[in-house]
Amino acid sequence: MCGIFGCLGKNCDRLLSIENAHKQLHRGPDDFFCESVTGGYFCFTRLNIMDRTETGRQPFVYKDFVGMTNGEIYNHKALEKEYDIKTIGSSDCELIPELFTKVGVDLPKVLDGMFAIAIADNKTGNVFIVRDHIGIIPLYWGTDTDGRLYFSSEMKCLTAICSTVDIFPPRMYYYGPPEMGELKQWYHMDWVPQPYSLDIEAAVYERVYQGMYKAVAKMIPCDCPAGFLLSGGLDSSLVAALARKILGPDAELHTFTIGLENAPDFAFARDVAKHIGSIHHEFTYTLQEGLDVIPQVIKMVETSNATTIRSSTPQYLLGKKIRSWGFKMVMSGEGADEAWGGYLYFHFAPNDEEFHEEMKDKLAELHYYDCLRTNKSMLASGVETRVPFLDPELLDVAMTIPICMKHPKFIQYQGKNIEKGVLRKACDRDNLLPQSVLWRQKEQFSDSVGYGWIDGLKKHYKSMGTTEEQFYADVYNSYNYIGSTVPKGKSVACSTPRGVTWMPEGTVNDCSGRSVSGVHASTDKESKIEA
Numbered sequence: 001m002c003g004i005f006g007c008l009g010k011n012c013d014r015l016l017s018i019e020n021a022h023k024q025l026h027r028g029p030d031d032f033f034c035e036s037v038t039g040g041y042f043c044f045t046r047l048n049i050m051d052r053t054e055t056g057r058q059p060f061v062y063k064d065f066v067g068m069t070n071g072e073i074y075n076h077k078a079l080e081k082e083y084d085i086k087t088i089g090s091s092d093c094e095l096i097p098e099l100f101t102k103v104g105v106d107l108p109k110v111l112d113g114m115f116a117i118a119i120a121d122n123k124t125g126n127v128f129i130v131r132d133h134i135g136i137i138p139l140y141w142g143t144d145t146d147g148r149l150y151f152s153s154e155m156k157c158l159t160a161i162c163s164t165v166d167i168f169p170p171r172m173y174y175y176g177p178p179e180m181g182e183l184k185q186w187y188h189m190d191w192v193p194q195p196y197s198l199d200i201e202a203a204v205y206e207r208v209y210q211g212m213y214k215a216v217a218k219m220i221p222c223d224c225p226a227g228f229l230l231s232g233g234l235d236s237s238l239v240a241a242l243a244r245k246i247l248g249p250d251a252e253l254h255t256f257t258i259g260l261e262n263a264p265d266f267a268f269a270r271d272v273a274k275h276i277g278s279i280h281h282e283f284t285y286t287l288q289e290g291l292d293v294i295p296q297v298i299k300m301v302e303t304s305n306a307t308t309i310r311s312s313t314p315q316y317l318l319g320k321k322i323r324s325w326g327f328k329m330v331m332s333g334e335g336a337d338e339a340w341g342g343y344l345y346f347h348f349a350p351n352d353e354e355f356h357e358e359m360k361d362k363l364a365e366l367h368y369y370d371c372l373r374t375n376k377s378m379l380a381s382g383v384e385t386r387v388p389f390l391d392p393e394l395l396d397v398a399m400t401i402p403i404c405m406k407h408p409k410f411i412q413y414q415g416k417n418i419e420k421g422v423l424r425k426a427c428d429r430d431n432l433l434p435q436s437v438l439w440r441q442k443e444q445f446s447d448s449v450g451y452g453w454i455d456g457l458k459k460h461y462k463s464m465g466t467t468e469e470q471f472y473a474d475v476y477n478s479y480n481y482i483g484s485t486v487p488k489g490k491s492v493a494c495s496t497p498r499g500v501t502w503m504p505e506g507t508v509n510d511c512s513g514r515s516v517s518g519v520h521a522s523t524d525k526e527s528k529i530e531a
Helices: 014-027 076-082 096-110 198-219 234-247 264-276 287-301 306-324 336-340 344-348 352-364 370-379 392-400 421-426 451-463 468-478
Strands: 002-008 031-037 040-046 060-062 065-073 113-121 127-131 140-143 149-152 164-167 172-176 182-185 226-229 254-259 279-284 329-331 384-386
Touching: 002 014, 002 065, 002 113, 014 031, 014 040, 014 149, 031 065, 040 065, 040 113, 060 096, 065 096, 096 113, 096 127, 096 172, 198 234, 198 392, 198 421, 226 234, 234 264, 234 329, 234 336, 234 421, 254 264, 254 306, 264 279, 279 306, 287 306, 287 370, 287 451, 287 468, 306 370, 306 451, 306 468, 336 352, 336 392, 336 421, 352 392, 370 384, 451 468
Parallel strands: 226 254, 226 329, 254 279, 329 384
Antiparallel strands: 002 040, 002 149, 031 040, 060 065, 065 113, 113 127, 127 172, 140 149, 140 164, 172 182
16 A cells, blocks of 8 residues: 555656655655656655565556556456566566556456556556546546646645646546546446345355455455454454454454443454454543544545544544554455445335445445545554455445345344344354354444544534534635535435435434434433434
8 A cells, every 4th residue: 555646747847746745655654756757757655565675666667657556456466477477576566567568448357456556658658547446545636727637645635736636536547648538437336136036045145255255365465464453343353253264273363443431342342352362452542532633634534524534533543553563454344334235224225226226326435435534544654454345256246146135124133133134144154253243233433432422522513613514624624625525415324315315204314323213222321313
């Protein structure tokens, strides 16, 4: 993981490019390099996770092609063999420029990973820019008043030099001369779920488990110490438990949890850590400590969206702790709720078609929310996050099994409908997790770090004579960030506007999972979200 920056066009300024690229040095504090390309410059800030030697230094050059990749390519060894590519080092990204000469704009279709890639052709002056299938890796682009094209991993590098700035869209590539290339879609969310019948259930459960196992296994290799985020919820616990199974009983495995004192997550995370035999690190923060860093969190994650800021703040604090322990890479459970219908409002989906379309929309918009949060809040401290639930092959599994098997009413636990039941049942084997965690109800991260977190935020900003949302917007605007990059619209428990229409009358319009009061299991008075 790292940061990429580029300037392409007439009279690009090298020092100005470096000055602005340096604004994201936190993404790659281990090295920095600026490479001249036809018509401009490529700048790279390096977090040396794979091939930590000089041979892993980007940008990589192959003949007339200069390429740099922010992300991870999990199938690089297979591609090197298939396309007869001889690399100097062991970096997973070194093959990219040469591979582009062999497959052209189909490059992203053969890659298995998370990535934002830029390739310059020094002979023709053309540029190829592409972003992964979900937008796990952030990427922005813009132009200045003289028509020069810029791109960067973070928006803060562009706002001072560009007259127009926008998100480079996921699932798309841009190819051609910098000033007049074509933007085309390379990945399509055109999943067709299979019809349900009783005789396929066993095969579906096996397909789900094998998909999970393979997704975790492919993301484990790393040339530096790796850890696991562990909230004590289903998703992160499954990732950590499968990693233990893959690595074996003797491997050193570190898990990390954060929350307010007595947070709901702590007891469950401890149970998982004990069960899988991990070296567990538990950190607490106070409401005031969280409030103190929120302006910095907004600066780093580049959004004013309330649900993202609520979750980014403890994750930002956790990232600092993780890096202080010497870890540069962690694995996480992000993306499970979008692909498996895990949010509590999915209990109210009126039919299979709407259930499926809501999941597709949630995945299509994930780059605005959890992908942005997880990537930027952790890389603020130079920590990469890998997300097995967003693996392309696992997504194909999740989005093509019978829709009805993902609905909370399909499986019951202790007499109640349970979200992600098909995932839970598929992984209910080999004593993988404690039953209390395997069947634990969904808790959104901003809730599970402690119900006092969201309640405290609301009360604090009310006492200041403002609202939580307005304070975030004011701080966001003070950094001259672009308002159009922040999504708007009503939401209940992280729903899209469609999901809001499913909810019973009187439901509190808040992104907390506790707003789904008819489903949220806690009876603690503190758990009831206020409007």
